[in-house]
Amino acid sequence: MKSFNVIYQHGHFIDKETGKSLIPQQGFEFVIIAEPNSLLEFDDKLIVAEAKSSEDKKKWAINQFGEGNYIKIGDAGDQLFFRIGNSKIAKGDESKQYILLCSLNEDLYLYLIKGRIGNKPNDWRLAECICELKKCLEGNLQLSEVIKAESLNKLFSHTVQFFFPTQRSGSTNVFTTFYFYNENMKPTFLTPSKDYKGSLDDRRNQEVLNFSKINHLEAKQIDLFA
Numbered sequence: 676m677k678s679f680n681v682i683y684q685h686g687h688f689i690d691k692e693t694g695k696s697l698i699p700q701q702g703f704e705f706v707i708i709a710e711p712n713s714l715l716e717f718d719d720k721l722i723v724a725e726a727k728s729s730e731d732k733k734k735w736a737i738n739q740f741g742e743g744n745y746i747k748i749g750d751a752g753d754q755l756f757f758r759i760g761n762s763k764i765a766k767g768d769e770s771k772q773y774i775l776l777c778s779l780n781e782d783l784y785l786y787l788i789k790g791r792i793g794n795k796p797n798d799w800r801l802a803e804c805i806c807e808l809k810k811c812l813e814g815n816l817q818l819s820e821v822i823k824a825e826s827l828n829k830l831f832s833h834t835v836q837f838f839f840p841t842q843r844s845g846s847t848n849v850f851t852t853f854y855f856y857n858e859n860m861k862p863t864f865l866t867p868s869k870d871y872k873g874s875l876d877d878r879r880n881q882e883v884l885n886f887s888k889i890n891h892l893e894a895k896q897i898d899l900f901a
Contacts, residue, residue, distance in 0.1 A: 681697060723805055724825070726805045727805075729781075729782050733747075733782070736786070736802065739802070740786040744786060744793075745786050746784065746785045746799065746882045746883070748783055748785055748878045748879060749779050749783030749804070749878070750779070750783075752779065753783070753855060754777065754778050754855070755854060755855055756776050756856045757777070757831065757847075757852050757854070758772060758773070759772065759834065759835065759839065760773075761839055762842065763842040772814060773813060773814030773816050774812040774862050774863070775808060775809075775810070775811055775812065775814075775816070775834065776809045776811075776812050776856060777807060777809055777827075777853075780804075780823070781805050782804070783827075785799040785800065785802065785882065785883075793883070793886060793887070793890070794886075795883070796876070796879050796883050798883070799879060799883060801828070801849055801875070803825050804825075805823065805824070805825055806823070806826070807823045807830075808823075808830060812862060813863060822837060827849045827853055828847070831845070831849065833845075850874065850875045851874060852875075853875045854872075
């Protein structure tokens with residue numbers, strides 16, 4: 676064992692003698708001696724607001740987007756899985772790719788982009804929804820922290836930043852990255868993404884098709900009584 680005199684700054688342990696970062700390697704054991712109250716039990720940067728009830732979330736959607744400009748596509752408690760593949764591998768990494776499971780802590784909505792008609796999937800975007808990383812399905816990643824976020828996009832980004840910093844981009848297309856999950860599914864690395872069913876994109880396409888049919892029917896009814 677070798678001792679170091681370090682200070683923690685901006686996510687790094689800085690050697691006070693050399694001024695250089697000390698990069699802990701995965702799988703090694705460390706003894707940390709620190710002042711009382713210098714270690715936190717949770718990362719306060721990951722704190723998010725309380726999840727809204729279904730009733731409050733609907734009121735929020737009406738207030739944010741206006742009546743008729745939103746579609747609910749997921750319920751609180753629904754689970755989704757997503758894959759993270761790393762272009763760079765760090766020493767001690769369990770795998771080059773991981774399949775992770777998350778849950779929705781509140782209802783998930785699409786909202787209509789201003790000025791759009793709403794008959795095309797790209798007319799709709801995903802609204803904020805508090806969600807939480809639950810477990811690793813493939814890749815043997817130990818989740819040492821409760822990762823919550825205000826949206827699925829942010830959850831993906833936080834997961835990359837927390838577990839795989841500098842190994843890949845934190846951005847993604849949530850519609851083609853996240854898939855609705857049930858207990859009978861066995862997602863693996865060997866299954867091509869195109870073979871999975873139930874992506875957010877699939878759900879959006881179906882809901883927008885239903886929306887268009889209803890609006891078309893209502894428009895025809897208006898014409899009949901005009």
